[in-house]
Each structure stands twice: as structure tokens, then as C-alpha cells.
Amino acid sequence: MVVVGAGPGGAAAAHFLSAHGLDVLLLDRAEFPRDKTCGDGLTPRALRVLREMGLLGAVAQRGWRVDAYEVVAPNGRATTAAITAEPGALVIPRHTLDEMIVRQAIESGAGFLDGVGVNRVEPAPTQATVHADDGRIFHARVVVIATGAATGVLTRSGMLRHKPRHMLAMRAYFGDIQHEVAHTFQLRLDGAPMPGYGWIFPVDSKVANVGVAFMPGRRSPAASLAFERFIRGAAVQSMLEDSRRLGPVKGYPIRTDFLRSPTCAERTLLVGEAAGLVNPLTGEGIDYALESGRLAAEHLVDLFQQGELATERLTAYHALLHARFQKIFQFGEWVRDWYGHAPLVNVLVALANRRPELRQLLTNIVLGEREPRGYRPATMLARLVIYLASCQLSAVSHQGQRDERHGPTVADRHKTC
Numbered sequence: 001m002v003v004v005g006a007g008p009g010g011a012a013a014a015h016f017l018s019a020h021g022l023d024v025l026l027l028d029r030a031e032f033p034r035d036k037t038c039g040d041g042l043t044p045r046a047l048r049v050l051r052e053m054g055l056l057g058a059v060a061q062r063g064w065r066v067d068a069y070e071v072v073a074p075n076g077r078a079t080t081a082a083i084t085a086e087p088g089a090l091v092i093p094r095h096t097l098d099e100m101i102v103r104q105a106i107e108s109g110a111g112f113l114d115g116v117g118v119n120r121v122e123p124a125p126t127q128a129t130v131h132a133d134d135g136r137i138f139h140a141r142v143v144v145i146a147t148g149a150a151t152g153v154l155t156r157s158g159m160l161r162h163k164p165r166h167m168l169a170m171r172a173y174f175g176d177i178q179h180e181v182a183h184t185f186q187l188r189l190d191g192a193p194m195p196g197y198g199w200i201f202p203v204d205s206k207v208a209n210v211g212v213a214f215m216p217g218r219r220s221p222a223a224s225l226a227f228e229r230f231i232r233g234a235a236v237q238s239m240l241e242d243s244r245r246l247g248p249v250k251g252y253p254i255r256t257d258f259l260r261s262p263t264c265a266e267r268t269l270l271v272g273e274a275a276g277l278v279n280p281l282t283g284e285g286i287d288y289a290l291e292s293g294r295l296a297a298e299h300l301v302d303l304f305q306q307g308e309l310a311t312e313r314l315t316a317y318h319a320l321l322h323a324r325f326q327k328i329f330q331f332g333e334w335v336r337d338w339y340g341h342a343p344l345v346n347v348l349v350a351l352a353n354r355r356p357e358l359r360q361l362l363t364n365i366v367l368g369e370r371e372p373r374g375y376r377p378a379t380m381l382a383r384l385v386i387y388l389a390s391c392q393l394s395a396v397s398h399q400g401q402r403d404e405r406h407g408p409t410v411a412d413r414h415k416t417c
């Protein structure tokens with residue numbers, strides 16, 4: 001078996017395949033350890049896969065614990081929810097994390113060659129051939145492609161006909177931060193192009209990973225300009241006051257097109273961002289890369305045990321992925337496309353502040369901890385209208401009571417929709 005790409009998706013697939021006794025060669029064009037432009041945030045879903053890989057303790061030791069999500073609306077109002085899902089969340093630079101996962105795959109028995117760029121994969125009925133840029137050829141019974149947002153291998157192998165629509169993202173590290181760095185993922189919608197957001201993720205008590213990601217439209221700025229505007233926003237500037245940038249500002253695309261992406265072909269499975277598996281709302285993809293790496297490995301182990309690699313059995317992987325991820329991605333796309341407008345987000349954040357259970361529910365759905373229900377645009381819009389109407393009614397009734405009592409109560413002051 002050959003796995004192309006040694007990010008979290010490919011390295012997890014290599015680990016789980018090797019742990020089941022299969023013969024695996026993991027290839028990557030980069031020399032490891034290597035950096036990957038990222039926000040470095042790990043959700044509970046990601047940590048659960050790392051726990052299965054035996055890496056949770058080591059990763060937690062080197063990462064910065066995160067307990068909450070804070071969303072800042074375009075009007076500057078914020079709402080915060082605790083991350084209650086087990087085993088929590090953390091931030092850890094990809095330079096460290098990816099090296100740890102690759103080492104784990106190697107310890108489980110995978111062979112690893114870095115500095116080997118792959119040009120294309122040629123599937124055939126009984127095997128697949130991997131053509132490296134340097135002319136080397138590798139034969140495998142099945143190839144797992146995990147090349148992330150870089151679409152070259154998929155295009156040259158005939159698996160992608162059009163370049164998928166992708167988000168643009170840029171980030172930099174800032175050190176010597178004077179403010180107390182909270183144990184919080186901060187997502188800011190003030191000062192970032194919409195649909196999109198900026199983030200401030202704490203790497204340790206003095207360092208933060210700061211960036212922007214957005215779906216470009218006809219009038220969107222260049223990613224570098226969007227980043228500059230974001231860090232010059234008053235609130236962000238005050239947080240970064242007297243800090244200094246560590247290293248360059250780096251940009252990279254983000255593919256969130258899982259719902260329209262191919263996920264397999266003859267003798268080939270795609271995992272992680274190569275299958276468009278990044279949450280369209282939050283830009284989180286490490287979790288889905290790790291999970292799809294494990295899912296692909298489990299599927300292949302089953303097929304090998306049954307001695308059955310016919311294309312229709314192999315491509316059942318597509319249905320497995322969709323059974324697991326489709327609802328989350330459908331919800332994410334609808335929220336992004338229907339609610340990704342400043343006035344609506346302002347209302348949603350205000351609503352979330354009034355209703356702790358709504359806030360927690362949304363956080364769990366966004367983190368992929370709860371399956372969304374009744375989330376089609378019409379249903380969601382109807383719910384919003386009903387909710388706003390009920391707020392209006394309750395405001396009128398409070399006004400009546402207040403008039404009778406001659407003056408507002410503290411509770412009244414907090415009950416504005």
C-alpha cells in the first residue's frame with residue numbers, strides 16, 4: 001500500500017494500516033519535520049483520534065489547552081461557550097504535531113520517504129502505479145492520496161477536472177504578547193471579509209497564531225490585504241500591542257468542497273483535505289483528516305481480510321464518508337451561505353447570549369459533536385423569525401410590566417434581542 005502525503009490524514013492512514021499488519025509506504029514531497037500553514041487548533045474530534053493512536057498524552061504535554069470558543073460578531077459583541085466535549089481541545093504548532101504523527105506511523109511499521117514529490121497515480125484493475133517527480137515508480141495494491149489542498153496529483157491523475165472553489169487563508173505567529181492569553185479559541189467576524197472570519201489562537205502564554213480565512217467573491221480583497229486589515233482592527237491591535245511577529249505571514253488555500261468532491265477511484269482512496277474535508281464554517285480540517293485516515297484504513301483492512309478489492313467494494317468508502325460527515329458539511333455550508341452576513345450574525349450572537357442552551361448547542365454542532373437537525377435554510381429562517389417574534393412579544397409584555405412598576409429591572413436590561 002502506498003500513502004501519498006504525510007499530513008495528519010496520510011500519516012493516520014499509514015499508522016492504522018500498519019498497526020493492522022499491512023505493508024505501507026508513506027511518501028511526502030517535503031522534508032520532515034515541515035511546517036504547514038494552519039491555525040494549529042485541535043478539536044475534541046481530533047484529540048479522540050490521537051488518543052486512539054496513543055498520542056494524546058504527548059500532544060497534550062506539548063500543546064496549549066483550550067476550554068472555550070469565543071465568537072465576536074461584526075458589531076463587536078461577543079458570545080462564549082465552554083468546550084465540554086471530551087477530551088477537550090488544544091493548540092499545537094503543526095511543525096510539532098505532524099512530525100509526532102509521522103513518527104507514530106513509522107513506529108507502527110510504516111516505511112517513510114520524505115523529499116519525494118509525486119506526479120500522478122495511475123490506477124489499473126489489479127494495482128495502482130505511483131509516478132514520482134524524480135522518475136521513480138512505486139506499485140501498490142491500493143493508493144491512499146492525502147495531498148491536502150494541493151490539487152496537482154488529483155488533476156494529473158484524472159480525478160479532478162476543475163479546480164475546486166476554495167477559501168483563502170493567511171496566518172502569522174505573534175510573540176511577546178502582553179495581554180493575558182486566554183485558554184480560548186477566538187473567532188472574530190469583525191474586520192474579516194465575509195463569509196469568513198479571523199482567529200486568535202493561543203499557542204502558549206506569550207504566543208498566538210493569528211489569521212484570516214474567507215470564501216473569496218468578486219469584490220473580495222487579496223488574502224494579504226485581508227490579513228493586514230484584520231490585524232489593524234482596533235480590538236486585535238490592542239491585543240497584539242507591543243507584540244512582535246515571529247516569522248513570515250503565510251497563506252494557503254482551504255478546500256471545503258467535500259459535498260462535491262470525488263473520494264475514490266479504481267484502487268485509490270482520498271483522505272482529508274484531498275477529499276475536501278474541511279469544516280466550511282470553522283476551517284477546521286485536522287480532525288476530519290485524522291478521522292478519514294482512520295476510516296480509509298479500517299475499510300481497507302476489512303477488504304483485505306475478505307480478499308476483496310473489486311472497485312464497487314472499494315468505492316463503498318464514499319458512502320461511509322458521507323454517512324459520517326454529510327450532515328455536518330451540509331449544515332456548515334448552509335449556515336455559511338445563508339447566515340454569513342453581518343446583520344444576521346449580529347442577531348445570532350445576541351440570541352446566543354440570551355439562550356445558553358442555544359449557545360452550547362451551536363458550539364457542539366459547529367465542533368461536530370452534535371448532528372444538526374432541521375437545519376435546511378427554510379426551517380432555520382422560520383425558526384429565526386419565530387424566535388424574533390417571541391422576543392418582540394416578550395419585550396412588549398416586559399414594557400407593560402415596567403410601565404406598571406415605573407422603571408426597568410436588571411433582568412429587563414439584559415433582555416434585548
Ligand SMILES: Cc1cc2nc3c(=O)[nH]c(=O)nc-3n(C[C@H](O)[C@H](O)[C@H](O)COP(=O)(O)OP(=O)(O)OC[C@H]3O[C@@H](n4cnc5c(N)ncnc54)[C@H](O)[C@@H]3O)c2cc1C
Pocket residue numbers: 004005006007008009010027028029030036037038039040041042043116117118119146147148149150152153169170171211251252253254271272273274277278283284285286287289
Ligand atoms: C491558514 C489555515 C489555517 C487553518 N487552521 C486550522 C485549524 O486551526 N484547525 C484545523 O483543524 N484545521 C485548520 N486548517 C485546515 C488544516 O490545515 C487542513 O485541513 C489539514 O492540514 C488537512 O490535513 P491533510 O492531511 O489532509 O493535508 P495536509 O496537512 O495539507 O498534508 C498534505 C501533505 O501532502 C504533501 N503533498 C502535497 N502534494 C504532494 C505531492 N505532489 N507529492 C508528495 N507529497 C505531497 C504535503 O507536503 C503535505 O505534507 C487551516 C488551514 C489553513 C490554510
